[in-house]
Amino acid sequence: MTETTDQRLTGTLGPGAIVFMVVAAAAPLTVVAGSVPLGMALGNGAGYPAMYASAAVILALFAVGFVAMTRHVPNAGAFYSYVEQGLGRGPGLGAAFLALATYTAVQGAVYGYLGFAANELFVSYGAPSLPWWLWTLVAIAIAGLLGFRHIDLSGKVLGVLLIAEIAIVLLLDLAVILKGGSDTEGFSTGVFQLDTITAGAPGIGLMFAIAGFIGFEATAVFRDEARDPDRTIPRATYAALAVIGTFYSVSAWAVISGWGENAAVAEANANPGTMVATTTENYLGSAAGHVVQVLLVSSLFACVLSFHNVLSRYFFALGNANVLPSRLGRSHPRHHSPHLSSLTQTACAAALLLLFAATGLDPVTEVFAWLSGAATLGILMLMLLTSIAILVWFQRSRADNRFWQTRLAPGLGLIGLALSLIITLQNMPLLVGGSQTLALTIDALLVLSVVAGILLAALKPSASTALLENTE
Incomplete structure (x- = not known):
């Protein structure tokens, strides 16, 4: 087998399959059940569904x-490849390290929540309570096994899980619409x-709404495994944004309509964690409420599997660029997957979560909340850097x-991303339990990840130039 074949991924993913993986990363049921009540309670109440529409427009x-730049950057590195093309080697590697930190944070956040949710689910059916991290390790192992195999297998698994979680939310939306909303107020009009x-x-x-879209940009990461990259990636990107934005907006509006605006805000403040499950029981029966509990766990797993695949491909691209060990840039001879990068990502995820467990952090109020805040800030920083790089590159190249x-x-x-970043920085303490010190620490770590990449570019210029050489 030639070296070129060793360092390429293959696949026949069409727009639909990529959209499945990207929407799965957004974890639609997790967002509707978790972020919608919090966005209402801490944000703008009955007007919150409009924030999803606003976020979708900005993105x-x-x-x-x-x-538009995708066809000019034929590399699966996504954000960092764009930043390097537009702003140079240093910022490009800085963006690569920032991306690794950001996606590791969001994956760690969801793994924490998944361990907690899985334990609660099995306890509700009479099983003994186990440490949350045991369930997390099981999920990490399964994600690692699927990530080792060809990407088409992950796509099929994510497709099944995604259809199930979207179906239950759509049934709830439909039930609320057919009933005409709450008995006292009917349909909510606050969004208008x-x-x-x-x-x-x-x-x-708006900050909570943008967090719900994390992962939509990962369409470009699957470039090497797309059937026709120059057409598939743009179609998948726009389709993912449309599906996510419409789904969140309508579902948030339906949840509010199901309670009535005043009652919905009150319930979101009193019981944000169970609001959507209670709404489902009210409109679809107690059995549907149990289904939501099960699908919440599968939604969380679909999310971590999708981010596992994204992170593995970042490791793969950085291995090809000699930034990380070159072995990580080799694909499996039979599965044509980034198998060594997948194994590395699996080990890193397990080590991180075991560290959190050893320090006694709560899987929801600390692991999930803190890392979610870090991921929201990190993705905005990445997109801001990418936006600047895109503008600079087109101005310079005239391509x-x-x-x-x-x-x-x-x-x-x-402009929209810059305003969103400012808002997130101002409210970062809220996302990490009110601690200004912790918020500043997270800010500093994200900035340091960028600085580390810039320093590596200066100390090892051959590594960063390889990023561009691999796009030829």
């Missing part, structure tokens, strides 16, 4: 430049009223002179 503007949308803390609401695709839309997206 769609970003995506215009992102997909400016005074309701801007009430409370809409900035915090595409379409004004909307290469200047106006990316510029508007840059």
Whole structure:
């Protein structure tokens, strides 16, 4: 087998399969059951569904430049490849390290929540209570096994899990619509009223909404395994944004309508963790409430499996670039998967979660909350860097002179992302339990990851230039 074959991934993924993996990473049921009540309680109440539409618009503007540049960056490294093309080797490697930190954070957050949710599920059926980290290790092992195999297998597993979790939420949405909303107020109209949308803390609401989209940009990571990358990646990116944005907006509106605006806000403040399960029981019966519990666990697993695949491909691309050990940049001779990168990612995830368990951190209020906050900030930093790189590259290269695709839309997206980043920084203590010290520590670690990449580019220039050489 030649060296070239050793360092390439293969697949026949179409837009639908990639959308499945990207939407699975967004964990739709987890967002509806977890983020929607919190966004209402801490954000702008009955106007919160509008924040998903606002987030989708900001990210769609970003995506215009992102997909326009995709054909000029034929590399599975995604964000860091774009940043290196536009801003140079140092910022490119800085973005690569920031991406690793960000996706590791979001995966660790969900693994913590998954261990807790799995234990609660089995206890509810009479099983003995076990440490949350045992369930987490089981999930890590399964994700590692699937990640070792060809990407098509993960795509099929994610497809089944995703259809199941979306189906139960759509059934709830339909039940609320057919009943006409709550008995006292009918359908919620707050999402269409400016005074309701801007009430409370809409900035915090927008922050929670953007967090629900984390992972949509990973379409470009699967470039080497797409059937026709230049057409598949743009279609998958826009489709993922449309599906996620519409699903979240409608489902959040349906949950509010199911209670009535005042009662929904009160319930979100009193019982955010069980609000959606209770709503499902009210409209679809107690059996459906149990189904939601089961599907919440499968939703969390689908999320970590998707991010496992994304992280493995980052390790693979960095191995190909000689930034990380070159062995990580080799694919399996039969499965054509980044098998060594997958094994490395599995070991790293297990070590991180065992560290959290050894220090006695709570899997939800600390592991999930803290790492989710770090991931939200990290993804905004990454997209901001990428937006700047896209604008600079098109201005310098003149490879595409379409004004909307290469200047106006990316510029508007840059403004929206910058405002969102400022809002997130201001509210970071809220995401990490009110600790200003912890918030500043997370900020510093993310910045240091960028600095580490820049320093590596200076100390080992051959590693960073390989990123561009591998795109040829």
